[in-house]
Amino acid sequence: MNIIEVQNLKRVYRATNGVIRRTTKEIVAVDDLSFDIKEGELFGLLGPNGAGKTTSVKVLATLLIPDAGQVRVKGLDIVKDANEVRKEIGFIFGGERGLYWRLSGNDNLRYFASLYHVAPEISKKRIPYLLELVGLKGRGDERVQGYSRGMKQRLHVARTLLHDPDILFLDEPTIGLDPVGAREFRDVIRNLQSEKKTILLTTHYMFEADSLSDRVAVIDKGLIVALDTPSALKKHVRDLSVVEIETFGIAPNVVEEIRKLPFVDSLSTREQDHRQILHVQTERGAEAVPDLMASLEGMRVGRVTVREPTLEDAYVRLVGGKA
Amino acid sequence: MKLKNLITYWRTALTVAEITLRHQWNDSFILFAILVQPMIIAILALFMLRDLGGEYAMFVVVGSGLTGLWSSLLFISGNSINNERRQGTLESLVALPTPFEVIIFGKNLANVVQSLISMSSSYILAALLFGYTLKMVSPLLFVGSVIISIFAFISFGLVIAPLFIIYRGIQQWQNAMEFPVYILAGFLFPIAMLPNWTTPISYVLPPYWAARALHETSTGTGDTEKIFFAWSMMLLFSVIDLFIASKLFKFMLYKARVDATLETV
Amino acid sequence: MKTINNNLRLFWQGTVLSYVALFAWFRPVTYIASKILMPLAQMIFFTFLGSYASGGSNVDFYVIGNAIQITAVSGIFGVTMSIGGDRWAGTLAYLFGTPANRMMMFFGRAFMHVIDGAFGVVIALTWGALLFGVDFSQTNLSALGLTILVTTISTCGLGLLMGCLSLITANVMFVNNTVYFLLLIFSGANIAIDTLPNWMQAFSQILPLTRGIASARILIAGGSFAEVVPLLTSEAGIGIIYGWLGYFLFKWFEVQAKRKGSLETV
Numbered sequence: 001m002n003i004i005e006v007q008n009l010k011r012v013y014r015a016t017n018g019v020i021r022r023t024t025k026e027i028v029a030v031d032d033l034s035f036d037i038k039e040g041e042l043f044g045l046l047g048p049n050g051a052g053k054t055t056s057v058k059v060l061a062t063l064l065i066p067d068a069g070q071v072r073v074k075g076l077d078i079v080k081d082a083n084e085v086r087k088e089i090g091f092i093f094g095g096e097r098g099l100y101w102r103l104s105g106n107d108n109l110r111y112f113a114s115l116y117h118v119a120p121e122i123s124k125k126r127i128p129y130l131l132e133l134v135g136l137k138g139r140g141d142e143r144v145q146g147y148s149r150g151m152k153q154r155l156h157v158a159r160t161l162l163h164d165p166d167i168l169f170l171d172e173p174t175i176g177l178d179p180v181g182a183r184e185f186r187d188v189i190r191n192l193q194s195e196k197k198t199i200l201l202t203t204h205y206m207f208e209a210d211s212l213s214d215r216v217a218v219i220d221k222g223l224i225v226a227l228d229t230p231s232a233l234k235k236h237v238r239d240l241s242v243v244e245i246e247t248f249g250i251a252p253n254v255v256e257e258i259r260k261l262p263f264v265d266s267l268s269t270r271e272q273d274h275r276q277i278l279h280v281q282t283e284r285g286a287e288a289v290p291d292l293m294a295s296l297e298g299m300r301v302g303r304v305t306v307r308e309p310t311l312e313d314a315y316v317r318l319v320g321g322k323a
Numbered sequence: 324m325k326l327k328n329l330i331t332y333w334r335t336a337l338t339v340a341e342i343t344l345r346h347q348w349n350d351s352f353i354l355f356a357i358l359v360q361p362m363i364i365a366i367l368a369l370f371m372l373r374d375l376g377g378e379y380a381m382f383v384v385v386g387s388g389l390t391g392l393w394s395s396l397l398f399i400s401g402n403s404i405n406n407e408r409r410q411g412t413l414e415s416l417v418a419l420p421t422p423f424e425v426i427i428f429g430k431n432l433a434n435v436v437q438s439l440i441s442m443s444s445s446y447i448l449a450a451l452l453f454g455y456t457l458k459m460v461s462p463l464l465f466v467g468s469v470i471i472s473i474f475a476f477i478s479f480g481l482v483i484a485p486l487f488i489i490y491r492g493i494q495q496w497q498n499a500m501e502f503p504v505y506i507l508a509g510f511l512f513p514i515a516m517l518p519n520w521t522t523p524i525s526y527v528l529p530p531y532w533a534a535r536a537l538h539e540t541s542t543g544t545g546d547t548e549k550i551f552f553a554w555s556m557m558l559l560f561s562v563i564d565l566f567i568a569s570k571l572f573k574f575m576l577y578k579a580r581v582d583a584t585l586e587t588v
Numbered sequence: 589m590k591t592i593n594n595n596l597r598l599f600w601q602g603t604v605l606s607y608v609a610l611f612a613w614f615r616p617v618t619y620i621a622s623k624i625l626m627p628l629a630q631m632i633f634f635t636f637l638g639s640y641a642s643g644g645s646n647v648d649f650y651v652i653g654n655a656i657q658i659t660a661v662s663g664i665f666g667v668t669m670s671i672g673g674d675r676w677a678g679t680l681a682y683l684f685g686t687p688a689n690r691m692m693m694f695f696g697r698a699f700m701h702v703i704d705g706a707f708g709v710v711i712a713l714t715w716g717a718l719l720f721g722v723d724f725s726q727t728n729l730s731a732l733g734l735t736i737l738v739t740t741i742s743t744c745g746l747g748l749l750m751g752c753l754s755l756i757t758a759n760v761m762f763v764n765n766t767v768y769f770l771l772l773i774f775s776g777a778n779i780a781i782d783t784l785p786n787w788m789q790a791f792s793q794i795l796p797l798t799r800g801i802a803s804a805r806i807l808i809a810g811g812s813f814a815e816v817v818p819l820l821t822s823e824a825g826i827g828i829i830y831g832w833l834g835y836f837l838f839k840w841f842e843v844q845a846k847r848k849g850s851l852e853t854v
Contacts, residue, residue, distance in 0.1 A: 013583060014582075058583075061414075061418050062417075062418050062580075063414055063417065063418055063580060063585055064580050064581075064583055065577070065580040065581050083420060083422075086418050086419055086420050087420045089418075091418065093414070095411075097410065097411030097412075098410070098411040098412050098414065098415055099410075099412070100342075100346055100410070100412065101410075102346055102347075103342065103345060103346055107342060107345060110338070110342070111338065111339070111342045112415070112419075114334070114335050114338035114339070115335060115338075115339070115416070115419050115420075115421045115426065116419060116420060116421070117331055117335065117420060117421065159415070163420075351759040351761070351762040352761065352762065354762065355761075355762050355765050355766065359762075359765070359766050359769065360765070360769055363766075363769040363770065363772065363773060364769075366773055367634075367637075367772060367773055367778055367779065368637060370773075370778075370779045370783070370784070371637055371638055371641045371778060371779060372637075372640070372641045373641075373783075374641060374642070375641055492617070495617045495618045495621055496617070496621045496625075497621070498618075498621050498622040498625075498626045499620075499621040499622070499625035499626045499629060501626070501629070502626065502629035502630045502632070502633045503629050505633050506629070506632060506633050506636060511637055511640075512636050512637050512640035513640070516636055516639070516640060517636070
């Protein structure tokens with residue numbers, strides 16, 4: 001059963017500039033988006049910056065009104081039945097803001113519990129349980145001010161679970177966390193999955209989407225470019241291999257020349273220290289290496305590896321090698 | 324609105340008020356608005372009105388307390404929505420089953436009750452430092468007036484806060500709105516001293532009726548009929564304010580969801 | 589000559605740039621609301637309060653007192669924000685890193701506020717004439733002008749000291765607001781100083797504004813310039829003392845900040 005239905009969603013931002021000569025600039029954040037999420041599913045929304053991920057989540061969380069299209073949560077319209085929708089959902093936006101820093105973690109939770117109409121006798125038991133769930137056991141009496149970024153973000157998760165919603169929207173929840181904090185956070189998300197929550201997760205990190213999501217939608221410029229399970233998405237690149245070449249000070253025109261080679265399916269570069277790593281997707285695999293090296297003749301080249309494609313490679317191919 | 328909802332909302336508003344008090348108890352701006360400024364105004368007025376005799380001390384206590392009430396309503400309640408936005412909590416507060424106006428009601432309740440400290444501190448100041456014997460003429464009616472005034476101030480605050488958000492042009496005048504209400508509401512001198520054309524403005528200000536009720540009950544200058552009239556005016560304005568506020572909140576929240584301004588200042 | 593030129597330029601840049609930076613977020617409306625209407629409403633409030641007490645016999649006393657007090661809006665709030673603003677913007681470290689003459693840099697920050705403050709007083713006195721019928725026909729206007737200027741400078745002196753304190757304390761606005769309101773009691777703007785208890789009178793005497801207000805009252809009532817010269821000299825002296833205290837605190841702060849590496853965090 002589809003618990004969330006998004007049909008032809010469109011959202012435009014209008015920015016007005018200037019005092020005397022007012023000019024209105026329109027930015028299409030979400031152009032035409034349609035997808036459904038099944039009950040109990042973890043649905044990943046993947047895309048580069050400005051693809052429309054956060055906008056979509058905010059529309060779903062009743063914080064923005066769409067310009068066009070229909071969005072239903074549990075059959076309820078997010079514009080007309082906003083208040084009913086709000087009882088069913090929880091949401092967090094990445095980052096550490098949005099909490100009362102001068103209050104303790106407990107007080108923050110008690111406050112929101114009351115706003116979600118959780119009876120005091122229930123919240124008295126639920127708050128310690130949630131603190132434990134998100135790994136903040138014993139820290140509830142401290143002021144949020146003293147929490148680390150990761151702790152604040154986990155407190156947000158506890159906050160959004162107070163009224164035990166069936167549906168959760170997590171917008172880049174691990175943004176800005178160090179690797180350890182991010183791993184702890186993913187464990188929390190797995191806990192939620194085991195509690196049969198329906199989760200919409202947006203993220204930048206491929207392996208995060210890969211390891212957590214049941215299905216992934218890749219969006220770019222407000223449109224869906226692919227929607228499938230992570231393994232099916234990888235099939236897009238199944239018959240391809242990835243050649244990674246470490247170069248030092250490669251010129252942009254050389255990169256463009258390689259991109260034009262007939263056997264190169266897609267190409268992206270990544271800057272690392274003083275090196276540029278070229279990721280070349282090709283059907284020819286290791287056989288392509290000599291031809292590639294020929295194009296790089298006269299340049300300093302480091303390590304060369306050939307590997308199987310990952311979800312990231314599928315993603316790179318889908319959004320046109322921009323990542 | 325069902326009765327069950329009303330009880331839930333009342334309970335929620337009380338929790339909001341409690342948490343608000345805890346959150347801002349050591350905020351220096353609030354300390355200034357509800358304690359320092361009204362105390363200094365009380366000292367000034369006690370010195371200035373000294374020649375009028377001891378019976379004016381009670382008038383000064385109530386009047387300077389009212390200045391604290393208005394300043395905190397204007398600056399603290401007036402900025403309450405903006406402050407949530409700055410903290411990044413506005414989005415979480417809007418996308419809740421509790422109507423946003425109930426939350427702001429709770430916050431205003433905290434601010435108004437907290438600013439009653441102004442009156443108490445002026446009382447202590449006049450009694451201890453200046454050695455006046457302060458006599459409350461009709462204590463019961465005074466308490467009644469305080470309760471109705473709290474309600475009137477909260478309702479007025481519920482109009483101001485969304486107004487400041489929707490029309491930023493109005494908020495720019497915030498600094499210039501503090502003293503005119505001190506003057507027009509007759510906090511520390513009767514509005515009879517002012518030019519006639521200002522009287523209608525005074526009549527539409529809930530703080531004016533609050534000042535009348537509180538002054539008349541504390542100094543015994545008004546009969547019961549006059550006091551009840553002031554109460555009725557406050558209740559009337561509260562009903563009007565609540566009606567306007569409900570429209571403003573609806574409009575403000577819809578507009579914010581269209582313009583995407585819940586998050587950015 | 590080159591040094592003088594450099595210093596003058598520094599003075600001017602500190603003046604204009606800090607003023608512009610401070611009011612960049614100020615729209616004209618906000619300026620009118622906070623620097624013209626707010627002080628005007630305050631003046632009207634205290635004038636009515638005063639005439640209520642005295643039966644309206646000495647309106648001039650309150651109008652003049654509160655009009656001169658308006659200089660403290662620029663002198664205290666404006667100057668403090670010009671000094672503290674650098675810290676909030678995180679530019680103080682860069683300033684301390686330059687070889688610029690500290691004195692020029694420091695006093696430059698007050699310059700625009702002197703003009704601003706004096707302008708505010710003139711507007712307030714004009715309103716006083718229009719609304720409350722204060723009579724300037726017997727007044728030596730150039731002596732009154734000098735009084736306004738001297739009082740504004742001395743109030744800015746206090747502002748410079750407060751501004752430096754704001755570099756050390758966290759609750760700048762709290763301290764400023766309190767000082768501003770305390771001046772309403774002690775400067776004689778609203779209460780005749782000789783009716784205050786002795787200890788309060790003593791305190792009044794070491795504050796700026798007190799003598800400036802007294803001088804303005806004498807001049808508007810028709811007094812001669814010679815009568816107010818001693819008042820103005822002391823007023824200027826007090827302002828200079830506060831300004832220098834501020835300057836020494838500023839230097840001390842720089843040394844401390846460099847020693848402890850606490851420029852951005854104190």
